[in-house]
Amino acid sequence: MLARVLSLLTAALLTIPDPAGDARGDGGYLLPQRPALTQDALDLRSFSAQPQGSGMRFTVSFGQLGNPWNAPSGFSAGVTDIFIKTGLGGQTRLDDTGLRVRGPGGWQYHLRITGFGSTLTQVREFQGQTPSAQNQPAQTPAAQTTSAQTPSDQTTPADAPGLRTLAEPDVRVEGTRLVIDAAVPPGTYAYWVTNSVYTPLSRDGLLRPTQTGGPTALKAGQADAPTPVDVLAAPGDTRAFTDRTLAAQGQTRDLSTLILAGTGLLGLLVTLGATLAVWRRTGHR
16 A cells, blocks of 8 residues: 555656757857757757656657767767756766756766767765766767666776766657666656767767867857756756856655655554554443
8 A cells, every 4th residue: 555655656757848949058059060960959848757667767858869970879969968866965066067056965866868878877875875876978989889787786997986887778769759767766856957969089978168179069159168058947047058057957755755754654544543443442441
């Protein structure tokens, strides 16, 4: 009964829309001309999250899905980063995007999705407590190998300090959407989502903005501009490209909290039932 109640509590689908036509950073980013990229291929349109079995399913929608680098996955225009807040504390730096979280707390899990391989990482300090995670460099075509999943209880030499690599997420294309199944415990969480331009020429797969450069460059008007060209944010919220902070979307209510609440409710019902039984027995004497 308790498991059924908890399942119903966590089964709600979270969907967050994002304004169309804003995949140009602060409005002044110029996309590379080689290979040719369309703004729609980098334009976040919506983000959805829903418990799926023992994990989570995330769906990211775009204006279109481009494949300028001919990835076998069918998409390669962008690098999508999903940072997940599952509890208290966490990392406040949104990895190598040039952004930080806005407000208190931080993230515990990080998904990096590219057409040439995807990763899921976790903040070590939260292992065995509330769920958590972080980033690892994306695979490039030259480094791509057959995806070997890493057991969730084991680290790899590629792990960054304070992070561990979890099983590789399953990513598939459905129209203009990416559907991602990841080993994140089911729950209701808060998210930071960004989309950047992909390049096979950098270690982490990110093409960083520059004020100069040729037709292969992503150009921006300011020095050290944030890497993402689009972020999941409320209409009119441009602070990611002014003070370089990004507000979380959604809310945090992890499964462990629901279990504690459900256990407390069950204990209260048992106590009330026992009290009522004693009252009935004494009342008939």
